Amino acid sequence: MAMTDWTIVTRSLRTRFFSTATTVVSVAVAVGLMLVLLMLQASGRKAFERGTGNVHLLVSRDASGLVSVLNGMFYAGAPLKPVTYAEYERIAGSLPLEWAVPVQLGDSYKGQWPVLATSPEFFTKFRPAEDATWTFAQGAAFAKDFELVVGAAAARATGLRIGSRVVLTHGAASSRASGVAGHEHGEFQYTVVGVLEPTGTPHDRALFSNLNSSWLIHAVDRLEREHAAGEHDDMDDHEHHDHASVSEKDLIDADRKITNIYLRVATRPGQDASAAVPVVMEHLRRHPEFQAAPLTVAGPVQEIRRLDAIVGNINQLLVIMAAVVMASSGVGIMLALYNSMQQRQRQIAVLRVLGASRGRIFGLIITESAFIGVLGAGVGLGVGMIGAQIATGVLRVRLGISISPETSPLILAYIFLMTLALSVLAGLVPAIMAYRTSVWRNLRPVA
Amino acid sequence: MPDTPALKITDLRFRYPAPREGEAFELSMPSLSLAQGEQMLLAARSGGGKSTLLNLICGLMDPDSGSIEIAGQNIHALRGPARDRFRGRSIGMVFQTFNLLTGFSAAENVMAAMMFSAIPASEHRGRALELLASLGIANPHEEAENLSVGQQQRVAVARAVACDPVIVLADEPTASLDPENAANAVDLLEKACQARNASLLCVSHDPTIASRFTRRESLAIAGAAL
Incomplete structure (x- = not known):
């Protein structure tokens, strides 16, 4: 050749x-860094939207709709103020709803696996994502008090399986809804009766029990507090309020607390949206009954979009940082070629004597620089795609958020062309050096 | 045209930039002509302007006045890439230290000269291997820096004549060789140029090779280095 x-x-x-x-x-x-950021930026938003399932509205007494969604659907933290079960019943019975599912958050398993106490409708009405339904890998939903269903990620990480007996931490350290600091009730042992298949949503990290179990533990705590304050003179020791002595008949309205209500407004068959959603939202916000202690009514999809608008600035910052890293790699190309110029001036001079024009020498160096850029872009795009898969795997396992990295050809072409342009730019200084190489000076015999 | 000299220098003057104030050096050569196929030794002392003269002939430097014609073409009348192309096709160059391209094989060094010629690319490899074989290089795919000094010199000569140039310029081709190898090197150059009917202008201050050339001139006699 x-x-x-x-x-x-x-x-x-x-x-x-x-x-x-x-x-x-x-x-x-x-x-690779740039690709991962751009890929996850778009698909991350979709994954969050997906994680809100088929809920139209989320009711709570959190400080804002966004906090309500993050706490109530993504298990970001324990809600601050409760909603009473009586309020739930009034809402569920008075509005044109397809369904309303009560939810109580604040308890946990080993401090890191959130426990969601709810009604059986949670598994029959609520869908964790538009394209996912609840499927049991083992067992079935809870049917009695102190039965527990474990999400897929939680089961995998904790090793819980059917028949496992666990004690939950009641009132997570950050919870104020329960009114108590996190503590364990060893006398209340839960039994695992079901393990869920993965849904690719944050619910995979959660454990589920019925509301009554949680309320009974609340009742024990309440009775203990009352006893300590001397309100129950007829109960002279703590033994009266243990697991054996407290039953559903001991529950009062103050025990029956929930933290959120998942709502779905009635829709026409086959339709997801409903014009009644804003009407229901306004009704709940302005209803005189709730003016003393206003409810927070949030549209989960809209709140996630708001969150995206907020973190969009951080995303932009990250992309800018990745661009700076790219620019510094461009400087790396320039330095590598610049240093090589010191050693290659004789070779360039020889090529000039053999008939190479200055322009051709310039082109050689630019080609060399561009080739480094193309190689780096090729390797980086491959690494980025693998990195995105790893990152999404980690997010799925750790947070239960299922992200499908989007490999838009436009993004790939954009990054490739940007890298190519940057490498050509980086080659300019060395190429100009080569262009200006003095032939006769560099062909002198080396002493 | 057969009567057109391979090299014709007329009223050449080149003034060096003065290194210090009050010092000025000038190379002047009223005339010099070298017929096609003719071989000549241009003797010059060290620092006598021979490298400058070669750079002027190659078109790598521009004279202050006068002209240099290669096969009737005033090289300095050409500009930019046209001059570079002309140099690549008409002038072969042999350096004192060979200046082979490191990292490239002997064959690739010879083919590098043909990259800038009008010779079809499909012929480059065959021509290079044939040329190297004729000059006694048995391992043309060996990297140039791994060859012996004598072999490197052969590769340098092969590269200089690869494009069938009008003239080969040899700059102190024997300066780093012992007398026996110096004689062999000159012999090699002469024969390679003869085989391709290329003129040879050998610029050297080595007196031991003077007898090899029937035409000998001194740069001081032909012109002046002041």
Whole structure:
């Protein structure tokens, strides 16, 4: 094969293999980082929207709709103020709803696995995502008090299976809804009766029990507090309020607390949206009954979009940082070529004597720089795609958020062309050096 | 045209930039002509302006006045890439330290000269291997820096004549060789140029090779280095 400009470019890169390889790696890391950020940016928002399931409205007494959604559907923290079960019953019975599911959050297993106490309708009416339904890998939903269903990720991480007996932490450390600090009731042992299939939503990290179990523990705590305050003179020791002595008949309205209500407004068959949603929202917000202690009524999808608008700035910052990393890798290309110019001036001079024009020498260096960029972009795009898969795997396992990284051809082309442009730009200074190389000075015999 | 000299220098003057105030150096050569296929030794002392003269002939430097014609073409009348192309196709160059391309094989060094010629690319490899074989290089795919000094010199000569140039310029081709190898090197150059009917202008201050050339001139006699 004849010698070509391409032969000179590739040989030059091969001769400086270490420098070339490190420069390519630095470009690849920058490109990979940029790709992962751009891919996750778009698909992350969709994953959050997906995680709100088929809920139209979320009712709570959190400080804002966004906090309500993050706490009530993504288990970000324990809600601050409760909603009474009586309020739930009034809401469920007075509005044109397809269904309303009460939810109580605040308890946990081993401090890190949230426990959601709810009604059986949670598994029959509520869908964790538009494209997912509840499926049991083992067992079935709870039917009695102190029975527990475990989400897929929680089961995998904790090793809980059918028949496992556990004690829950009642009143998570951050919870104020329960009015008590996190503590365990060893006398209340839950039995695992069901393990769920993965849904790709945050619910995979949760454990589920019925409301009554949680209320009974509340009742014990309340009775203990009352006893300590001397309100129950006829009860002279704590033994009166243990697991054996407290039953459903001991429950009062103050025990029957929930933290959220998942609502779905009645829709026409086959339709997801309903014009009644804003009407119900306004009704709940303005109803005189709730003016003393206003409810927070949130549209989960809208709140997630608001969140995206807020964190969008942070995303932009991250993308800018990735762009800075890319720019620094461009500087790396320039330095690698610039340093090589010191050693290659004789070679350039020889090529000039053999008939190479200044423009052709300039083109050789630009081609070399662009090739480093193309190699780095190729490796980086591959690494980025693998990295995005790993990142989404970690998010799925750790947070239960299922993100499908989007590999839009437009994004790939954009990153590739940006890297190419950057590498060409980086090659300009060395190429100008090569262009201006003095032939006769560099062909002098070396002393 | 057969009567057109391979090299014709007329009223050449080149003034060096003065390194210090009050010092000025000037190379002047009223005339010099070299017929096609003719071989000549241009003797010059070290620092006598021979490298400058070669750079002017190659078109790598521009004279202050006068002209240099290669096969009737005033090289300095050409500009930019046209001059570079003309140099690649018409002038072969042999350097004192060979200046082979490191990281490239002997064959690739010879093919590098043909990259800038009008020779079809499909012929480059065959021509290079044939040329190297004729000059006694048995391992043309060996990297140039791994060859012996003598072999490197052969590769340098092969590269200089690869494009069938009008003229080969040899800059101190024996400066780093012992007398025996110096004689061999000159012999090699002469024969390679003869085989391709290329003129040879050998610029050297080595007196031991003077007897090899029937035409000998001194740069001081031909012109002046002041």
